[in-house]
Amino acid sequence: MQWITDIEAGKQLCLHCRKLHPLSVHRCDRCGSEVHQRIPHSIAITWSLAIAAIIFLIPANLLPMMVVKSIAGEDAGTIMDGVIYFLEHGEAGIGIVIFAASIFVPFFKLTVLLYLLLNIHLNRSHRAKFGLKLYRIIHFIGKWSMLDIFVVALMVGLVQFKNLATIVTGPAAIAFMLAVVMTMFATEHFDPRLLFDTELKKRKHKNESNEGNTHV
Amino acid sequence: MIVKETACKECGVIVNIPKKINFSQYRCPRCNALLYRRGQPFSYIITMAVTALLLFVPLTFLPILDLDIMGLQSSSTLFEALWMVYKDGFYFIAFVAMMTGLLIPVIMLILLLFILVPLKHGYRPEKVSLYYRLYEKMSDWGMAEVYLISIIVSMVKLHGMGTLHIGLGFYMFIFFFITFYITTVWFNPDDIWLDDAVDN
Ligand SMILES: [Zn+2]
Ligand SMILES: [Zn+2]
Numbered sequence: 001m002q003w004i005t006d007i008e009a010g011k012q013l014c015l016h017c018r019k020l021h022p023l024s025v026h027r028c029d030r031c032g033s034e035v036h037q038r039i040p041h042s043i044a045i046t047w048s049l050a051i052a053a054i055i056f057l058i059p060a061n062l063l064p065m066m067v068v069k070s071i072a073g074e075d076a077g078t079i080m081d082g083v084i085y086f087l088e089h090g091e092a093g094i095g096i097v098i099f100a101a102s103i104f105v106p107f108f109k110l111t112v113l114l115y116l117l118l119n120i121h122l123n124r125s126h127r128a129k130f131g132l133k134l135y136r137i138i139h140f141i142g143k144w145s146m147l148d149i150f151v152v153a154l155m156v157g158l159v160q161f162k163n164l165a166t167i168v169t170g171p172a173a174i175a176f177m178l179a180v181v182m183t184m185f186a187t188e189h190f191d192p193r194l195l196f197d198t199e200l201k202k203r204k205h206k207n208e209s210n211e212g213n214t215h216v
Numbered sequence: 217m218i219v220k221e222t223a224c225k226e227c228g229v230i231v232n233i234p235k236k237i238n239f240s241q242y243r244c245p246r247c248n249a250l251l252y253r254r255g256q257p258f259s260y261i262i263t264m265a266v267t268a269l270l271l272f273v274p275l276t277f278l279p280i281l282d283l284d285i286m287g288l289q290s291s292s293t294l295f296e297a298l299w300m301v302y303k304d305g306f307y308f309i310a311f312v313a314m315m316t317g318l319l320i321p322v323i324m325l326i327l328l329l330f331i332l333v334p335l336k337h338g339y340r341p342e343k344v345s346l347y348y349r350l351y352e353k354m355s356d357w358g359m360a361e362v363y364l365i366s367i368i369v370s371m372v373k374l375h376g377m378g379t380l381h382i383g384l385g386f387y388m389f390i391f392f393f394i395t396f397y398i399t400t401v402w403f404n405p406d407d408i409w410l411d412d413a414v415d416n
Contacts, residue, residue, distance in 0.1 A: 016348075153313050153366075157299070168304055174306060181312065
């Protein structure tokens with residue numbers, strides 16, 4: 001079936017309240033948001049935020065996430081140390097939850113974002129629906145990478161026994177949080193409709209070359 | 217049949233949704249994105265939002281966990297935990313965690329009441345579009361459920377260190393999240409615009 005998109009119909013959708021406007025409108029008369037046919041500079045912004053997030057993930061994984069100070073001395077642990085600790089102490093469930101939230105989710109999100117961007121650059125229109133499915137997944141699971149940050153915050157708040165034991169936030173926490181926030185902004189700025197626009201681009205291209213043939 | 221023309225926010229296709237919809241949701245025929253979900257009457261949503269806000273009040277002083285190590289006691293509310301992170305100098309982490317885990321859901325509920333209470337009483341607040349825009353922008357950043365699960369993970373982590381008691385604040389937080397979640401699911405933004413409004 002042939003679908004008519006907003007580009008062909010010469011319309012644009014307000015993403016905030018979903019009112020359909022003609023192209024001449026710049027500000028939605030219903031909710032006051034700016035209206036654009038596609039999110040402006042979507043691809044460039046997504047690229048830059050994704051790359052920044054990848055860079056921040058490096059210190060996030062190498063530096064200690066939290067430091068336990070006790071009579072026995074200081075014990076600084078990275079994210080992976082935390083996962084291993086749980087696996088070794090028979091709490092495999094929690095270990096897997098932390099691994100999924102802090103290591104798998106951020107890497108998966110960024111991989112998917114790069115894959116989607118490549119699909120747009122390479123005009124792979126047949127991958128649009130699959131890409132949208134992936135996009136929905138990363139949109140849904142994105143916030144869960146914040147889990148470990150909250151855990152660190154709670155532990156720091158709870159374990160404050162002056163001489164016996166205290167827990168302090170480690171430097172990785174800030175890098176990790178920056179990576180998570182940037183990935184979330186990147187996902188927000190990515191416009192999934194661009195995946196489907198590739199088909200339009202192809203169709204136009206085909207029509208043009210057909211016309212060229214008949215004239216010859 | 218009156219038809220409302222709109223476009224799919226995820227694939228860009230033009231769709232026509234029948235205005236007098238007698239089904240509870242409408243999906244994009246091309247990509248299956250959820251384009252319309254019937255909302256509940258404003259009075260239901262207001263009641264649920266007020267309940268959620270009332271459940272939030274005790275969270276400011278009820279401890280979520282009590283920890284007992286060798287006779288030394290420590291207990292902490294959700295806010296105190298983040299306050300310690302702030303005091304350690306990690307302002308950014310404390311701020312983002314405080315906003316996403318606790319304050320954004322609360323602000324969303326308040327904005328919803330600002331929109332719905334006047335509408336329910338028959339007049340349109342002047343700033344309804346501003347309130348709605350803020351509400352909509354925040355909806356992706358509310359992470360109360362993540363905070364909730366993180367409490368459970370912390371409990372398991374702290375389990376070995378000493379005796380642990382779950383505080384009343386934890387149960388309150390669960391109920392707060394459930395009522396918050398129901399409120400947002402019941403609210404259908406289409407109902408607040410004049411040209412789409414259904415009778416409430
Ligand atoms: Zn609008
Ligand atoms: Zn669609």
